[in-house]
Amino acid sequence: MEEKPIEEELSHPVLLSERVRKAAGEAAFFKSDCAEVEKQADRLSQMLRTAVRYATSNASIYERPVRRISAEVSKNLERALTLVRKCRRRSIFHRVVNIVSAADFRKIFALLDATIGDMRWLLSVFDCNDGGMGSGGGIFISLPPIASNDPILSWVWSFIASVQVGQLPDRVEAANELASLARDNDRNKKIIVEEGGVPPLMKLLKENLSPDSQMAAATALWNLVNDRERVKVIVDHLGVPLIVNVLNTAPMRVQIRMANLVARMAEYDLLAKEEFARENVIRPLVSLLSFETFDEDDQKFQLGKQSIDSIVQINKDLERNERKDSNHQRRKLYPSLSFYSELSSRGGRQRKERENESQDVKRALKVSCAEALLMLARDSVYNSRRIAETKGLLCLAKLIEKEQGELQRNCLVAVMEIAATAESDADFRRAAFKTNSPAAKAVVDQLLRLIKVSEDPSLQIPAIKAVGSLARTFPARELRVIGPLVSQLSNKDQAVATEAAIALQKFANPGNFLCNEHCKSIIEFNGIPPLMKLLRGSDRTQSNALSLLCYLAIHASNNEDLVLARVLTTLEGADHTSAAQKPESRS
CATH class of the missing domain: 1.25.40 (Serine Threonine Protein Phosphatase 5, Tetratricopeptide repeat)
Structure with a gap:
């Protein structure tokens, strides 16, 4: 069922508070108790009207706690209204049937006090994220009565509200706090997603306000998506084209986080893997993996009559072809996705930034890209084919030869996954691993080298599996x-x-x-x-x-x-x- 607008959601408890005040004023019995109920209803009425004014003047209000607290306020005001109506002058019969005690009023006082506490907390969150009323901004953390049995809920509400409407430093801090909560356990992950935490994090990622803000948002999303259903939430919110866009354009340390996010989403959800394929995430991953991988005088790897240093030109040709087939609707949703049209103005600057990065950062990016490629290639003929078409096999072979440790292992497992896919698809196997292909020869050479000289089972086993998968070639x-x-x-x-x-x-x-x-x-x-x-x-x-x-x-x-x-x-x-x-x- 479609949710009501937030103003309409708040208007119902406002109306109820007025009815309680009127009924309390007409009481013939327990007048002092009814007067106290009237005061509480009046305070709630004022708070609710303030909330309505804030909601109508802020288009980006975080609605989840507003709706939860509004529903609780309405429920408690209805109980108060039922009680004070029993105190009106009626016949002896009605007074006997509807017996009212002091205990009933004590219970209502407690409920209304709790409701006032919830509203006070809600207005404090609004005030804090709005930066006004002398709060000085910042993340507001306190415990509303509605969340007394589950303190995590109030933290999640506060952090999500700050990510959505706070000042930039507060948004970054709140995103980092959400990342920390999500890292703790799956229950926290579930609460963050259920309380609407994904869209604000994606908004922070998309706005590109600073590398720190994108890092915080990407880390939080990565911590959340270790489950198929949570990955689906990102896919349903058009997160895949956004992630590919950021992977194309962000600074290198942000690209590491984005490649990790691609790998994890592809690992847990087949639909996400297919979406990434449609958005051609393979091209930027292979491009980043090949950065500074090939030497200018490297004559060992050749593409026909072209030396391997022409890989950049090959990628540019692919970009021109892909630009012709780009989807108009996605360009409308994400104008900045047109990476290719911006390449000429941005490419030089990005290359200079990458060259100035430390070797540790460059290596970490390649490790993440290799992991993303192996997850995308697993059980996917289309993605494996795209890796081969963008000269990814050649790049993987070169890194297996030159590198050690996690990067070498990820590249090797990526080759193993591509080979396993080729084993199940004869057309792809013949196209990518034909005997006269320089890329196929380079890959097989490195697989056989590892089988013969390596003493590490974690390298020997994937190399042996890959050769076995290619047996028919x-x-x-x-x-x-x-x-x-x-x-x-x-x-x-x-x-x-x-x-x-x-x-x-x-x-x-x-x-x-x-x-x-x-x-x-x-x-x-x-x-x-x-x-x-x-x-x-x-x-x-x-x-x-x-x-x-x-x-x-x-x-x-x-x-x-x-x-x-x-x-x-x-x-x-x-x-x-x-x-x-x-x-x-x-x-």
Whole structure:
């Protein structure tokens, strides 16, 4: 049901307060008590009229506490009206039926006192955020009676009101306080969203009053959106185009927060991921990730006849194409979204600002952008395709080669997610990972390098998974891929060895057109002995080792190595193991 205008919401308790005053003046019994009720009703009437004047003169009033308190005032005034009406002169019968006691008045006094306290708090919040009445501005924090059982509610109301209508320093402070509350627990997050905290934070983010204000708003939003329903609230309030706009135009330290926000929203909600795809968030993320990534004389990575330092020109060409397809309605809602038209005037200044930033900030931005890309690519063919089209694969490969730590890991996992998507979509796989593609070659080179030289399972496992996902793209002569995977079957870390067995299954699987050739290569690289040892591992390891052994037996059954290793005897003995009882193993 549509809510009434705030002025109409407040007019009802004003009318009730006048009725209470009139009824109290007509009382024939408990006159002194009714006179006290009349005084309380008069105070409420004055407060309510002040609230009405404020509401009518301020278009951006924060309505949530006004409506809650107005409803409570109306409820208590109706109880007071019912009581004082019983005190009018009536027949003996009515006086007997409607017995009134002093206890009834004590209860009404307490309710009306609490209501006056609520109104006093509400007017104080208005006064504080308006900066008038000698308050000096600032965030007003006190506990209204209506929130006595839940103090967090009054804090949330005060902070949201300050974010919406306060002075800039107070808005920043209040947004930071909301971020702190949201970080504490999910209940606080739920209260902030239910009490309308998202729109004021998005407004603060959009207004671009200062980097601090955008940082505070972005941090609060990031702390809120660890739940699909809360992400949906931002999407429903047209938050996605706003976030992409700020990511394009903000200072670097704000861009870090925005990339983190993109990553978290994409992680928790498929709808948000699709919205980000429509707003082409991939382009700015890849652009930021490629900043200072490629050396001018870097001849190792090439795009056809173009050296890699032409990536900026490629992005500009993409921008021109995307500008033709831009959505007129979104430009109307967010005029500043036209990043491309402002690029010429803003690009030089932004590049200079970025160059002046510290290396720690630049690195943190790349870490965040890589995380956002991996979340966007996960289970999304469209986003993975866009990353490949904007030369993101090449950029990720270069960072995997040059970097260490979290940045390298995020880039590697992003490649793993793109490869997993390519495994499920043949058209995308053929387009992005064709053998003569410089980007595909660069990616595979780095994956194989990590598989061979890294001793960190957190790097080896995603690299092995990515190569396994791309199994159908490798020709039979591509022996450099099989060898490193087979060598990892002997890895001391059982998780790495198991992933190697899973990856090799994708080469040996009958669904792979070259399965016979790949099986022979696995055997030639002496893959049987370590595979036999894996049969003594955990259930998961046994199951995958057994599956790979079966594929080898099917496609290279006449091979002498299989006979010497007594694979047939092993398979017969494994028939009764728990791993062999699984449907895929039985078949």
